[in-house]
Amino acid sequence: MGSLFTSFGVGVQGIHSSQSGLNTTSHNLANTKTPGYTRQQNINADMPYQTYKVTGKHTSQIGMGTRVDTIRQIRDQFLDKEYRLEFSRQSFYDKLVETESEIEDVFGEMEGVEFRYALNEIWAQIETLSTDPGSIVYRKLFIAGAEAFIDRANDVYRELTNYQKGLNEEIYKSVDKINKIGEEIAKYNSIITEMEASGTQNANDYRDIRNSLMDELAGLTYFTSQEDVDGKMQIYIDGAPLVIEGKSYHMHCEELSEDTGMYKVVWSDNGFGDVYDLDTAYSNKDRTDTGSLYGILTARGKKFANYTDLPVAPKEPQETDYRDEDDVFDQDAFDEAYEAYELEYAQFEKDVKLYNNTTGNSILTKIEAQFDRFVHDMVTMINDVLCPNIEFEANGIAGTDINGKDVTLEDGTYKILDVVNSPTGTDDDLTIGEELFRRSTTDRYQVIILDAPLYRKDANGDDVLDEDGNPVPATLEYTDSEGNTKYKLFVYNEEAEDDIFSQYTIRNLEMNENVLANYSLLPVKVNPLAGGTGAYAQDMFTDLIANWQKETIALDPNTLTVYSFDRYYEEMIEGLGTQGMIWNSMLEHQTGLADEVEAKRQQISGVSTDEELVNLLQYQHAFNAASRYINAIDEMLQNLIERLA
Numbered sequence: 234m235g236s237l238f239t240s241f242g243v244g245v246q247g248i249h250s251s252q253s254g255l256n257t258t259s260h261n262l263a264n265t266k267t268p269g270y271t272r273q274q275n276i277n278a279d280m281p282y283q284t285y286k287v288t289g290k291h292t293s294q295i296g297m298g299t300r301v302d303t304i305r306q307i308r309d310q311f312l313d314k315e316y317r318l319e320f321s322r323q324s325f326y327d328k329l330v331e332t333e334s335e336i337e338d339v340f341g342e343m344e345g346v347e348f349r350y351a352l353n354e355i356w357a358q359i360e361t362l363s364t365d366p367g368s369i370v371y372r373k374l375f376i377a378g379a380e381a382f383i384d385r386a387n388d389v390y391r392e393l394t395n396y397q398k399g400l401n402e403e404i405y406k407s408v409d410k411i412n413k414i415g416e417e418i419a420k421y422n423s424i425i426t427e428m429e430a431s432g433t434q435n436a437n438d439y440r441d442i443r444n445s446l447m448d449e450l451a452g453l454t455y456f457t458s459q460e461d462v463d464g465k466m467q468i469y470i471d472g473a474p475l476v477i478e479g480k481s482y483h484m485h486c487e488e489l490s491e492d493t494g495m496y497k498v499v500w501s502d503n504g505f506g507d508v509y510d511l512d513t514a515y516s517n518k519d520r521t522d523t524g525s526l527y528g529i530l531t532a533r534g535k536k537f538a539n540y541t542d543l544p545v546a547p548k549e550p551q552e553t554d555y556r557d558e559d560d561v562f563d564q565d566a567f568d569e570a571y572e573a574y575e576l577e578y579a580q581f582e583k584d585v586k587l588y589n590n591t592t593g594n595s596i597l598t599k600i601e602a603q604f605d606r607f608v609h610d611m612v613t614m615i616n617d618v619l620c621p622n623i624e625f626e627a628n629g630i631a632g633t634d635i636n637g638k639d640v641t642l643e644d645g646t647y648k649i650l651d652v653v654n655s656p657t658g659t660d661d662d663l664t665i666g667e668e669l670f671r672r673s674t675t676d677r678y679q680v681i682i683l684d685a686p687l688y689r690k691d692a693n694g695d696d697v698l699d700e701d702g703n704p705v706p707a708t709l710e711y712t713d714s715e716g717n718t719k720y721k722l723f724v725y726n727e728e729a730e731d732d733i734f735s736q737y738t739i740r741n742l743e744m745n746e747n748v749l750a751n752y753s754l755l756p757v758k759v760n761p762l763a764g765g766t767g768a769y770a771q772d773m774f775t776d777l778i779a780n781w782q783k784e785t786i787a788l789d790p791n792t793l794t795v796y797s798f799d800r801y802y803e804e805m806i807e808g809l810g811t812q813g814m815i816w817n818s819m820l821e822h823q824t825g826l827a828d829e830v831e832a833k834r835q836q837i838s839g840v841s842t843d844e845e846l847v848n849l850l851q852y853q854h855a856f857n858a859a860s861r862y863i864n865a866i867d868e869m870l871q872n873l874i875e876r877l878a
Contacts, residue, residue: 247859250277250299254852257304262849265840269445271306272840273437306437308838313444314458316830317451321523323823324452325515328528330820332400332596333813339392340806351385352802354378356781363774366757367659373752379615379669380744386608390601390739397495397597400533404496407453407526408484414450415468415481418443422465423479429464436464455523473505484508493536498526511535514594534595539738540606541730542592544584544790547577585790593791596812603788603805609737610786611798612670616737618776619756620655620668620677622648622725625707626690632681632722640681642724650678650723652709653763656756656770663761665709666723667754671745674734678723683708686720706762 254275264270277299341347358378362371421443425436443466450456450468456475459467468476475482482503486496498508515521515531536542550570555563592598627642634640650666657663668677688704689697696704708720729735748754757773759765784795788804796804 243862245863246299247862248856250275251852251856251859253304255849255856258848258852261840262842262846265842269441269448270840271308271437271441271444271838273304274307276303276305304435304437306440306838308444309834312830312834312837313447316827316834317448318455318520318523319823319827319830320448321451321455322517323820323827324525325522325528325531326816326820326823328525329532329596329816330813332396332532333809333816335396336393336596336600336809337813339389339396340809348385348389349802349806351378351382352799355382356799359774359777359781362757363771363778366769366771366774369752372755372757376669376744376748376752376755380749383612383670383742383744386604386739387742389604393597393601393604394537397533397537400529400597401495403529404498404526404533405486407529408486408498411450411453411475411526412481412483414446414453415475415483418446418450418466418468418476419479419481421446422476425464426479440464451524453524454526455520470508473500473508474503489535495533495535497535498530512590514590531594532596534598535591536598537740538592538598538601538605539733539736539740540602540609541736541738542588542598543602543606544581544588545787546581546790546793547574550574581790588790596809600805600809605739606786607798607801607805608739608742612742613737614780614798615777616668616670616677618773618780620666621651623651623689623707625649625687626694630681630683630687630722632683635680635682640679642681648725648727649707650709650725652707652721652723653705653760655760656773657758657760657765658754658756659758660751660753663758663765664754665756665760667748667756668745669748669755670737671743672735672737672741673743674741675726677726679726681722681724683720683722686710687722 257273257275261272355375355378358371358375362368362375365371421439425439425443428434428436428439447458447466447468454470456468456470458469461467461478465478466476467474467478473482483501484498485501487499489495489497497511499506500508509527509530510521511530513521515527521527550567552562552567555567555570557563592602625647626645627647628644630642632640652665655665657665658667666678671677687707689707691697699705708722710718710720713719726735728737733741757769759768759770781799782797784797784800786798786801787793787795788801788808
């Protein structure tokens with residue numbers, strides 16, 4: 234009877250194994266459409282054999298049937314890691330593509346109001362005014378076109394910076410989301426460990442939740458992971474721990490600087506510093522082109538950029554510039570200038586490397602710098618034609634400002650208004666020195682009142698003489714309110730790279746309110762000191778149009794190719810579109826790779842209805858066979874009991 238009861242136990246084990254298989258298969262079928270569900274599979278093992286007889290060297294054993302060893306998930310860890318890498322890259326380039334598209338919308342080149350329209354309009358008005366400078370209508374239209382240009386430029390730059398601020402807020406939200414995902418993964422680490430500690434339960438459904446969280450995390454930031462023997466998932470971001478066992482570490486946003494209010498991402502509590510290196514360009518090789526968070530950081534950049542962030546190559550000295558009227562070459566002066574040029578160029582190369590890793594690495598800061606350079610060079614060119622400057626050597630010049638305060642110029646070389654060759658307004662005073670575009674917080678000139686005139690000097694310190702042999706003035710003679718003869722020296726307030734208020738940058742740029750209020754102040758007449766007899770300064774318009782067409786501006790410090798104003802803007806927009814196409818191509822490539830790997834994952838981990846129905850039939854037959862086996866054993870035991878009775 235012992236053997237029969239043993240056989241009965243074998244049948245019961247078969248029932249249990251088949252029932253477990255039926256339950257697992259039913260569970261798979263029920264979750265066919267459940268997102269993130271991983272197909273499960275019963276792993277059966279032989280029961281330990283029972284020894285019933287030992288004869289000499291021989292041992293007789295009875296098989297005890299089967300048992301469910303475990304219920305495992307069908308996953309490929311390699312495919313999981315590969316998918317998360319490709320999905321992380323997809324998310325990175327998706328953010329760059331989105332940013333490029335937003336920038337195109339800002340300029341209105343695809344749809345909306347094109348900035349190009351405002352650009353073309355101001356130059357159309359210059360050409361029109363050049364045909365009839367005396368026309369009041371043409372002057373008003375030119376001033377209106379200039380005002381529209383500045384307003385549109387300000388709109389564009391404001392929209393760019395507002396979008397930049399929006400990305401900054403996205404960074405904060407992404408960091409918060411990463412922290413919450415880390416907390417959730419740590420929580421499920423603890424649940425899985427506790428459930429599986431006894432060895433009698435599996436936590437496969439909780440593993441599915443954890444895997445889905447890890448997939449979501451990959452879209453935000455790339456990470457590496459390793460599951461330990463207890464089932465806890467360890468997660469690291471660039472070597473820094475995010476989750477270890479049941480503990481999660483956190484990131485937080487910290488201001489890069491008080492001036493910008495922009496965030497960088499730093500670790501809060503794991504002893505590491507910055508999460509991302511924002512001073513190095515992203516790299517596919519180094520796997521830094523990953524995660525939407527880093528994509529946002531890359532697109533946004535570290536600051537609100539302007540023209541000073543775009544390195545400009547120094548001008549190489551030309552021998553022709555060091556030959557006098559008799560074609561005598563000044564070798565010493567040329568060598569000195571070339572030595573200085575080489576030092577400047579070495580610094581320029583360093584600036585370019587920094588630019589490539591910072592400003593040039595961000596689509597937003599790059600376009601801000603390029604656009605600001607375009608507007609800056611354009612408005613300063615117009616201003617320099619309307620109010621031309623010359624170099625002047627000051628040697629302890631003392632006077633007063635317009636408010637009577639004492640002013641002394643330190644020894645050195647200054648830019649001053651060319652009071653002889655500057656065009657004048659059409660007002661009764663023939664006003665000179667009125668720029669068209671001004672810095673909102675800095676006057677173009679510091680006016681110094683002198684009691685005696687100053688005259689232009691040549692390189693040897695001698696007076697520069699006009700055609701009649703008279704010294705050329707550097708100051709403007711006038712009569713003050715008390716009837717005294719005085720002289721004005723217009724000293725140009727230079728732009729300083731570290732002083733935003735001194736710069737002709739879009740954020741600090743506006744129309745000259747004096748010209749807006751009185752169009753007769755627009756410099757269009759020949760200066761009387763230059764022989765003006767009421768004629769209009771036609772040469773000024775010729776210079777404006779020539780400078781518009783002259784190739785002077787470099788779009789990219791890495792190529793040094795220079796463009797005219799019109800061509801510069803076209804190249805800037807084309808370059809933006811080209812970059813967008815490159816990123817779109819990368820996005821499509823990464824999307825294809827991610828989808829391909831995900832399809833392979835689903836082939837392994839996804840539920841196949843047909844396959845599960847086959848398994849269902851197999852387990853049903855095994856269940857029926859075990860049932861019949863038990864029935865047979867039951868009948869045998871019944872007969873045996875009846876015979877013994």
